[in-house]
Amino acid sequence: xxxxxxxxxxxxxxxxxxxxxxxxxxxxxxxxxxxxxxxxxxxxxxxxxxxxxxxxxxxxxxxxxxxxxxxxxxxxxxxxxxxxxxxxxxxxxxxxxxxxxxxxxxxxxxxxxxxxxxxxxxxxxxxxxxxxxxxxxxxxxxxxxxxxxxxxxxxxxxxxxxxxxxxxxxxxxxxxxxxxxxxxxxxxxxxxxxxxxxxxxxxxxxxxxxxxxxxxxxxxxxxxxxxxxx
Amino acid sequence: xxxxxxxxxxxxxxxxxxxxxxxxxxxxxxxxxxxxxxxxxxxxxxxxxxxxxxxxxxxxxxxxxxxxxxxxxxxxxxxxxxxxxxxxxxxxxxxxxxxxxxxxxxxxxxxxxxxxxxxxxxxxxxxxxxxxxxxxxxxxxxxxxxxxxxxxxxxxxxxxxxxxxxxxxxxxxxxxxxxxxxxxxxxxxxxxxxxxxxxxxxxxxxxxxxxxxxxxxxxxxxxxxxxxxxxxxxxxxxxxxxxxxxxxxxxxxxxxxxxxxxxxxxxxxxxxxxxxxxxxxxxxxxxxxxxxxxxxxxxxxxxxxxxxxxxxxxxxxxxxxxxxxxxxxxxxxxxxxxxxxxxxxxxxxxxxxxxxxxxxxxxxxxxxxxxxxxxxxxxxxxxxxxxxxxxxxxxxxxxxxxxxxxxxxxxxxxxxxxxxxxxxxxxxxxxxxxxxxxxxxxxxxxxxxxxxxxxxxxxxxxxxxxxxxxxxxxxxxxxxxxxxxxxxxxxxx
Numbered sequence: 001x002x003x004x005x006x007x008x009x010x011x012x013x014x015x016x017x018x019x020x021x022x023x024x025x026x027x028x029x030x031x032x033x034x035x036x037x038x039x040x041x042x043x044x045x046x047x048x049x050x051x052x053x054x055x056x057x058x059x060x061x062x063x064x065x066x067x068x069x070x071x072x073x074x075x076x077x078x079x080x081x082x083x084x085x086x087x088x089x090x091x092x093x094x095x096x097x098x099x100x101x102x103x104x105x106x107x108x109x110x111x112x113x114x115x116x117x118x119x120x121x122x123x124x125x126x127x128x129x130x131x132x133x134x135x136x137x138x139x140x141x142x143x144x145x146x147x148x149x150x151x152x153x154x155x156x157x158x159x160x161x162x163x164x165x166x167x168x169x170x171x172x173x174x175x176x177x178x179x180x181x182x183x184x185x186x187x188x189x190x191x192x193x194x195x196x197x198x199x200x201x202x203x204x205x206x207x208x209x210x211x212x213x214x215x216x217x218x219x220x221x222x223x224x225x226x227x228x229x230x
Numbered sequence: 231x232x233x234x235x236x237x238x239x240x241x242x243x244x245x246x247x248x249x250x251x252x253x254x255x256x257x258x259x260x261x262x263x264x265x266x267x268x269x270x271x272x273x274x275x276x277x278x279x280x281x282x283x284x285x286x287x288x289x290x291x292x293x294x295x296x297x298x299x300x301x302x303x304x305x306x307x308x309x310x311x312x313x314x315x316x317x318x319x320x321x322x323x324x325x326x327x328x329x330x331x332x333x334x335x336x337x338x339x340x341x342x343x344x345x346x347x348x349x350x351x352x353x354x355x356x357x358x359x360x361x362x363x364x365x366x367x368x369x370x371x372x373x374x375x376x377x378x379x380x381x382x383x384x385x386x387x388x389x390x391x392x393x394x395x396x397x398x399x400x401x402x403x404x405x406x407x408x409x410x411x412x413x414x415x416x417x418x419x420x421x422x423x424x425x426x427x428x429x430x431x432x433x434x435x436x437x438x439x440x441x442x443x444x445x446x447x448x449x450x451x452x453x454x455x456x457x458x459x460x461x462x463x464x465x466x467x468x469x470x471x472x473x474x475x476x477x478x479x480x481x482x483x484x485x486x487x488x489x490x491x492x493x494x495x496x497x498x499x500x501x502x503x504x505x506x507x508x509x510x511x512x513x514x515x516x517x518x519x520x521x522x523x524x525x526x527x528x529x530x531x532x533x534x535x536x537x538x539x540x541x542x543x544x545x546x547x548x549x550x551x552x553x554x555x556x557x558x559x560x561x562x563x564x565x566x567x568x569x570x571x572x573x574x575x576x577x578x579x580x581x582x583x584x585x586x587x588x589x590x591x592x593x594x595x596x597x598x599x600x601x602x603x604x605x606x607x608x609x610x611x612x613x614x615x616x617x618x619x620x621x622x623x624x625x626x627x628x629x630x631x632x633x634x635x636x637x638x639x640x641x642x643x644x645x646x647x648x649x650x651x652x653x654x655x656x657x658x659x660x661x662x663x664x665x666x667x668x669x670x671x672x673x674x675x676x677x678x679x680x681x682x683x684x685x686x687x688x689x690x691x692x693x694x695x696x697x698x699x700x701x702x703x704x705x706x707x708x709x710x711x712x713x714x715x716x717x718x719x720x721x722x723x
Contacts, residue, residue, distance in 0.1 A: 117440075120436070121436050121437055121440045139403075140403065143399060143400070143403065147396055150396055151396075156388050159388075159392055163396060163399075166396060166399050169399075170399050170402055170403055170406075173403055173406060174403075174406050177407070177410050178406060178409050178410040178419060179419070180358075180406065180409060180419075184358045184421075187358070187359075187362045188362070188402070191362055191365050191366065191369075194366075194369055195365070195369055195391070195395060198369055198372070198373065198391070199388065199391055199392075202372075202376055202384050202387060202388055203388065
């Protein structure tokens with residue numbers, strides 16, 4: 001049996017990994033690597049769920065780890081990568097309002113603000129153990145950072161990745177603040193998959209050039225039909 | 231049994247649509263589904279003891295109380311009207327090539343699913359379940375917006391999906407807070423609305439405020455409240471009019487419904503002292519933004535869409551007053567607004583068909599000879615416009631009047647600001663109608679506009695809704711008022 005202190009150490013290291021991946025998603029311009037970093041981030045969450053399982057021993061965490069691994073490390077990144085190849089966009093260099101440097105600075109400030117706000121809210125409640133508190137702070141920060149990606153990128157497909165990383169934040173937050181029933185986590189992932197399929201299909205329309213737009217539209221109607229069956 | 235009936239009817243409709251060969255058959259299926267849903271709901275209202283106890287209903291997942299039933303009834307009625315309207319409207323879209331034949335099946339499949347998901351959202355007892363159904367309504371309705379083969383539609387749909395889903399994630403974080411609070415005070419965590427209502431008094435106010443704020447972000451985005459309203463005018467204006475009516479009349483209610491539920495929980499704890507002013511501020515800001523955006527608006531559907539934003543603001547302010555009387559009129563306002571707004575979108579859909587060659591998106595509408603070409607739609611817009619700005623004897627007059635009256639007891643300044651903003655939005659609507667409906671072309675130039683033959687199926691829903699509104703406004707049926715009174719008691723205001 002691994003000692004508790006070791007596990008807590010591992011979780012701390014994983015926290016750092018999450019922050020690094022989030023910063024990478026905000027700042028990078030290469031689309032393919034954003035997808036793989038997202039897969040890496042999800043994998044980190046899977047490890048975290050496993051570590052928490054060794055710490056707390058609730059089976060729900062094991063189930064969460066499994067479902068997250070299948071859906072967010074394998075299926076969704078694979079799907080997005082395939083779509084990306086189809087629309088042949090490698091780089092996303094258009095930003096709406098924020099340049100990557102500014103967004104990185106803003107996200108640092110955000111983390112501080114969230115830390116202060118949360119420490120005020122949860123004063124006196126038993127969930128204020130150090131590790132769990134940090135998990136909650138990181139979860140919400142990850143959400144806000146993902147939101148910044150969603151609103152600062154122009155390409156719809158990068159927006160999807162921002163949204164996905166936001167959802168990872170919610171998962172992190174949920175894991176550390178409380179133990180949600182498994183069925184809820186599962187339903188969220190179903191919702192996520194439908195949403196990703198729909199938005200990527202729509203973004204095929206948006207992101208492709210105007211000339212072959214109509215041709216692609218026909219293709220996505222076919223895809224759309226099969227999606228209904230799910 | 232009632233839950234199974236809802237699901238079975240929808241599955242059956244889906245199967246028939248899958249095998250249907252032409253538009254008429256698919257449309258008839260949708261009308262049939264909506265009619266059966268309406269009948270079932272009416273049956274529940276009249277003959278059943280509410281809260282309903284039935285298979286899976288009144289378990290920890292689903293329940294039907296007065297508020298849920300009320301919303302379901304509004305939703306099914308509007309869906310019935312919209313399905314009838316779509317019969318003629320979608321035919322026109324197919325003829326003009328705006329909707330491709332291949333997408334037709336998808337359109338009706340999404341339509342059928344949307345009704346089912348909305349009903350399920352209104353009857354789910356578990357907040358997480360409600361969240362998931364609300365998310366599904368976003369996804370499915372975005373499909374209905376994107377279905378027209380135009381680039382702007384996909385743009386609008388994508389914007390809608392992102393704004394709504396991103397904010398809904400915050401709502402989920404809020405629910406996690408709520409779950410943790412209930413775990414601390416009850417031992418086992420729960421997200422059941424009924425249980426939370428009973429124990430809300432024990433929740434710590436600090437966490438309650440945080441939880442409400444997070445939940446509010448997502449639901450505000452769903453109901454188009456400032457500053458999350460940005461998707462709304464685009465989506466409502468670009469969607470096919472039959473869908474716009476549903477978006478405005480039913481889907482906005484999903485968000486407001488969630489806010490009412492959450493506010494009812496907050497109202498039990500001391501956190502309400504902080505939350506109520508917050509709601510008022512957002513409400514007044516929403517009305518203000520909407521009214522000022524309406525003023526220079528030259529596109530009819532966008533104008534009507536912004537008016538929806540304005541009405542959502544009124545609802546928030548009314549809710550924030552949180553006296554039983556104000557909540558009563560808020561619920562009344564929800565109903566009246568849904569019916570009025572659906573009829574307005576139906577009428578503007580007819581005008582859209584008539585003048586579509588001149589309707590370039592975002593550009594000014596060029597409406598000419600409207601009384602000669604489309605008298606019914608013109609009167610529909612005028613009467614609906616009068617109704618939406620709160621003229622008696624239309625029901626919105628009463629709800630706005632009493633909400634304002636209640637507001638007067640809280641703060642005269644807010645009341646004055648609201649009166650001014652409501653006046654501005656009324657002026658905007660009136661100005662639009664005066665400018666566009668009075669323009670008549672020269673007698674010799676009249677030949678260049680071909681009259682669009684409006685099918686009867688597009689006219690009937692407008693007349694039905696306007697008559698319904700007049701009946702409600704003039705007679706204020708005691709059945710409705712009694713029913714709403716029961717909701718207010720149930721919400722514990």
